[in-house]
Amino acid sequence: MSGTTLAPPRPLTCAPSRAARELGIKRAEFDLAVHLGQIRTVPDEGGGGGRRVPRTEIDRLHSRADSLRESVRVVGTTEGAALMRIPAGRFTRVAKLGLVSPVKWYPNRYRAVVWLYLAEELRRFAADQKNARLLTGRTPPELSDRLRAGADQRARTWRGRHCGFLLRQADGPWERAGVVAGFLDPGEIDDVLTDPHERARVAALRPGPPAHGAPGSPAAQLAEELMTAADPDEIEWFKHDLAREVAQARTHRPAPRPAALSRHPAPGRPRLSQGLRGWLLRRNPRPAH
Structure with missing residues (x-):
């Protein structure tokens, strides 16, 4: 009796680097096409925090790789x-x-x-x-x-465009708030968010500037400068947008709070679980009166 060996199922998604190779375009061209909304990505199903490319998207784009390359030149x-x-x-x-x-x-x-x-x-x-x-x-x-x-509006128009790119990739309301906060100084964020838990949540989700050099290098400092809103009216626009995004996020799911102190045992007096307490009582029964 002869058996048939079945090929393993094809993954539903693949890594961006693999997708770029299959489409015959450079990784930088691929990333720009994603930013422009020309290639759809999805969150990493493995929970790694990155993005993946659906196989159906690669199949769709195979026939127009040349026009895709020209559109991102x-x-x-x-x-x-x-x-x-x-x-x-x-x-x-x-x-x-x-x-x-x-x-x-x-x-x-x-x-x-x-x-x-x-x-x-x-x-x-x-x-x-x-x-x-x-x-x-x-x-x-x-x-x-x-x-x-x-x-000189070049940095400002780039910021507006880059913000749009990042918002398209945001997976939820708090992530959208984090994107907007990424274009403001921390002090300007504090002006908008008075709740320390909301500030912490947004700060954790702020995107960094595009990588251009090692952290602390002149190139990295330049990237940080270009990422930060500069004109007063631009700053006010980002602050207004941050307040709006946080208001929407708050109604969707409040920022996490630390557990109440009452839920923790008092110092020096550890609480016993019910199972351990019962075991000790069985081992050392109270004397009868």
Whole structure:
């Protein structure tokens, strides 16, 4: 009698690195596609705290790997200006005004920030006739005034975009509150949250900035600086959003509290379990009166 060997069932999900290899794209391209909502991920079913990629999602994307790769192609200032057919200086002014938003950044060897933009978004911006006056001729006076006053919205527009990325990955109300808190200084969080247990809960869920160097290094300090809201109105916006997210989280599930003191035995007087107490009484019965 011959037996049939069955192949083990295919896992329902796989690790992001495996998914990127199967799709034939770089891991950085894969991560950006996830951030943009183009690839769906799910919490790690093993409870590791990471994210996994459903097999059905990989199957769906196999036929469009080339278009996926093109949709996440990023460019710097020089290549972005060439795509939009404008000088690099004008491109920088357009970006500083917040009219195009960087999607990533990295520090160069001089510790200066190099902003990266989605090529597809720049092409769409340049093709829109409503933007023609921003790309040719003199910059409108109201925008020139802002530039002369030192306007530079690149970090702010990146923060707004990165916050959206993280919120899409948040698995619950408290996690969403933690995301928003990640863009505020601790003192600003304290202004919003007066309950120490809620502060502790939110602080534990704050995301760190994108990794750019060892902890404490100049690159890591730069990442921390770029992650933190800077303009007063931006800070107020994040604080308002944090208060709203915490209010929603509070109704869903209050922040955990430590167990009440009354539930613990008094110092120096350990309580006996019922089983142990009964065993001792059987071993040492009280004398009859």
